[in-house]
Amino acid sequence: MENQLLQYLLQYGLAGLAMYFMYKLMCNHSQTLAEVICKKMDEMKDEIKLLREKIENLQEIYKFTKKIDFAPWIKPKQSFAVRAKRVGEHDFTSIDIARVVGQAVIDSYRESTNVRLKVNLTQPEIIVRAEVVFDELLIGLDLTGDEALHKRGYRIYQHPAPLNPSIAASLVMLSNWSAEKSLLDPMCGSGTILIEAALLGRNIPPGEFRNSYAFIKIFGDDILEEAKGKVEEKNVKLELYGLEKFKKHVNGAMKNAEKAKVSDTITFLKGDATKLEKIFNKSFDVVIVNPPYGLRIARKGIIRKLYNNFLRSLKKIIHGKTEIIVITAEDKVFKELASADYTIKKEIKVKYGNLDAKIFMLSLYQRYSGDYQNSSYQAIERELLSKH
Numbered sequence: 352m353e354n355q356l357l358q359y360l361l362q363y364g365l366a367g368l369a370m371y372f373m374y375k376l377m378c379n380h381s382q383t384l385a386e387v388i389c390k391k392m393d394e395m396k397d398e399i400k401l402l403r404e405k406i407e408n409l410q411e412i413y414k415f416t417k418k419i420d421f422a423p424w425i426k427p428k429q430s431f432a433v434r435a436k437r438v439g440e441h442d443f444t445s446i447d448i449a450r451v452v453g454q455a456v457i458d459s460y461r462e463s464t465n466v467r468l469k470v471n472l473t474q475p476e477i478i479v480r481a482e483v484v485f486d487e488l489l490i491g492l493d494l495t496g497d498e499a500l501h502k503r504g505y506r507i508y509q510h511p512a513p514l515n516p517s518i519a520a521s522l523v524m525l526s527n528w529s530a531e532k533s534l535l536d537p538m539c540g541s542g543t544i545l546i547e548a549a550l551l552g553r554n555i556p557p558g559e560f561r562n563s564y565a566f567i568k569i570f571g572d573d574i575l576e577e578a579k580g581k582v583e584e585k586n587v588k589l590e591l592y593g594l595e596k597f598k599k600h601v602n603g604a605m606k607n608a609e610k611a612k613v614s615d616t617i618t619f620l621k622g623d624a625t626k627l628e629k630i631f632n633k634s635f636d637v638v639i640v641n642p643p644y645g646l647r648i649a650r651k652g653i654i655r656k657l658y659n660n661f662l663r664s665l666k667k668i669i670h671g672k673t674e675i676i677v678i679t680a681e682d683k684v685f686k687e688l689a690s691a692d693y694t695i696k697k698e699i700k701v702k703y704g705n706l707d708a709k710i711f712m713l714s715l716y717q718r719y720s721g722d723y724q725n726s727s728y729q730a731i732e733r734e735l736l737s738k739h
């Protein structure tokens with residue numbers, strides 16, 4: 352799907368349009384929606400001529416934008432706003448870009464239709480995106496709107512430190528979890544990771560609970576209905592477990608799961624992630640966790656102790672092939688502690704709110720895994736030891 356969009360980008364000069372679509376939609380699994388929109392774009396390809404041009408100043412931004420025919424995209428009674436961004440050094444601001452592009456849209460529209468478009472900066476029906484990236488101007492129409500796609504619409508309980516649902520879905524995908532595998536989030540807060548897994552496992556589009564998308568104003572209501580009609584939800588029973596220390600978060604997670612219509616397949620328990628072996632007498636195939644991080648100095652010691660005790664306890668409820676994914680802003684402490692008993696297979700840097708965080712992919716260090724018992728690892732280790 353990403354390739355298909357990239358193809359549009361190159362073929363039709365759809366820089367802005369495809370860019371906003373891809374950047375906002377591809378972080379989750381709305382493939383069907385993406386396919387339907389691509390088809391619609393294909394039907395309209397002769398009309399699609401937005402912009403990607405080299406520019407030097409505001410006059411050129413006005414001149415190039417005014418050449419775009421906005422009539423196929425904006426209906427005469429619709430209001431619009433320009434949202435502008437800028438990367439690089441320029442002698443104009445993003446506010447200047449928005450002003451100039453807005454004027455160019457109004458002038459271009461008036462020339463082709465004799466109508467003066469209404470501007471609505473707070474609740475526009477159509478959002479024109481204008482980005483100046485160094486010396487390049489990109490103009491596009493926003494297909495998702497001001498409300499980002501990670502706002503799924505099921506989060507009726509607000510945890511104080513929730514994980515972005517798009518990141519949560521990405522962690523599930525990264526773990527190679529599939530519907531037949533058991534999954535545990537031992538510090539689940541409001542349940543985001545498990546809810547995203549349940550949506551993936553049941554093939555429920557993550558946008559199912561949202562009411563509006565900007566593309567409806569451009570392509571009409573039918574496109575969403577068409578996409579929804581193509582989705583085949585799977586009513587499979589999944590083995591998803593969430594553990595959380597505080598009762599209020601457990602209750603909140605249950606409410607969110609209910610809203611997302613997946614509460615029947617997730618078990619939320621109140622409990623301590625440093626005593627996992629006392630709660631579970633099974634081993635999990637996948638463990639994904641977003642543990643607390645200590646922003647304040649006073650909490651640093653507590654976090655170290657929590658991570659250490661959690662990692663020790665975790666060893667007792669996993670097997671040699673368990674995939675473990677951890678996202679934390681306390682990456683140095685976590686890495687130091689995890690290295691003792693786990694193999695760190697991969698580290699990925701990620702922005703977590705304003706924080707620089709890391710995703711760790713771990714597995715049990717071979718010495719502890721079942722594979723180790725039956726393999727030649729013991730012999731290799733013995734041989735290495737005998738040489739010292």
Ligand SMILES: C[S@@+](CC[C@H](N)C(=O)[O-])C[C@H]1O[C@@H](n2cnc3c(N)ncnc32)[C@H](O)[C@@H]1O
Binds near residue numbers: 538540541622625
């Ligand atoms: C960063 S939050 C997780 C947020 C969650 N991913 C979400 O989207 O809502 C970390 C959670 O770990 C919980 N926690 C802290 N210590 C714990 C422990 N020993 N056992 C279980 N949960 C714990 C906290 O109460 C908090 O809800």
